[in-house]
Amino acid sequence: xxxxxxxxxxxxxxxxxxxxxxxxxxxxxRWRDGRPLLGRSKTWRGLVGAVAATTLAGWLLGVGAGLGAxxxxxxxxxxxxxxxxxxxxxxxxxxxxxxxxxxxxxxLPALVVAAPLRLxxxxxxxxxxxxxxxxxxxxxxxxxxxxxxxxx
Numbered sequence: 001x002x003x004x005x006x007x008x009x010x011x012x013x014x015x016x017x018x019x020x021x022x023x024x025x026x027x028x029x030r031w032r033d034g035r036p037l038l039g040r041s042k043t044w045r046g047l048v049g050a051v052a053a054t055t056l057a058g059w060l061l062g063v064g065a066g067l068g069a070x071x072x073x074x075x076x077x078x079x080x081x082x083x084x085x086x087x088x089x090x091x092x093x094x095x096x097x098x099x100x101x102x103x104x105x106x107x108l109p110a111l112v113v114a115a116p117l118r119l120x121x122x123x124x125x126x127x128x129x130x131x132x133x134x135x136x137x138x139x140x141x142x143x144x145x146x147x148x149x150x151x152x
Contacts (some may be wrong), residue, residue, distance in 0.1 A: 001061060002054055003106055003131050004138075006072040007079065009053040010046025011142065021045040025080070031087065038083045039093030047076055067116060071109045078104035098136075106131035 014022065023044045026037035051072040058068020082097070082104045091097050110119065110127040119127070 002057055002063070002068055002071040003075055003109060003127070004134070005057040005068075006050045006054040006075040006109075007105060007135070008138075009050040010043070013045055013049045014041070014043075015146075017045070031084075033088065035087045035090070036093065037087065038080055039087060041093050042080055042083055050076055063117070067113060070112055074109040074112045075105045078106070078108040099132075102132040102135050103128060 021043075022040075024036075024038070024040050025042045025044055025047060026039070028040075029037050031037055051069055054072035054075075055065045055069040058071065059065040061068075082100050083093075085100060086095065086097050087093075089097070106128045107124070110124040113119065114124055
């Protein structure tokens with residue numbers, strides 16, 4: 001649930017607010033290859049919104065606000081790493097890269113919270129698989145609801 005909140009909040013904010021407050025985290029900088037570091041869809045608004053929403057969700061779900069914040073931050077670090085890699089592979093911003101779009105942003109938070117939540121290896125794998133399948137399915141629903149510009 002925390003991963004859903006962390007990854008869904010920036011998408012919802014983008015749909016609700018459009019370009020308002022959508023300042024790219026990379027500041028529009030480019031890497032040596034001339035491509036953006038992350039791309040215009042990775043914004044400070046999304047980062048702050050995701051951390052705030054997931055912190056609240058952690059508190060509401062009874063796992064703690066701090067754990068919620070950690071899940072959000074690590075999910076977004078994983079997402080940023082995916083975006084950086086996708087730009088190097090010439091995948092356009094918001095372009096699909098199945099696996100690369102789901103694994104880092106679910107694996108990193110699962111590993112970081114494994115000890116406090118007493119998750120074993122099977123639990124971490126389950127988190128990744130559930131997130132992977134869930135994100136692909138939910139993406140289509142959000143597309144049909146006009147929340148996403150394109151489905152995965």
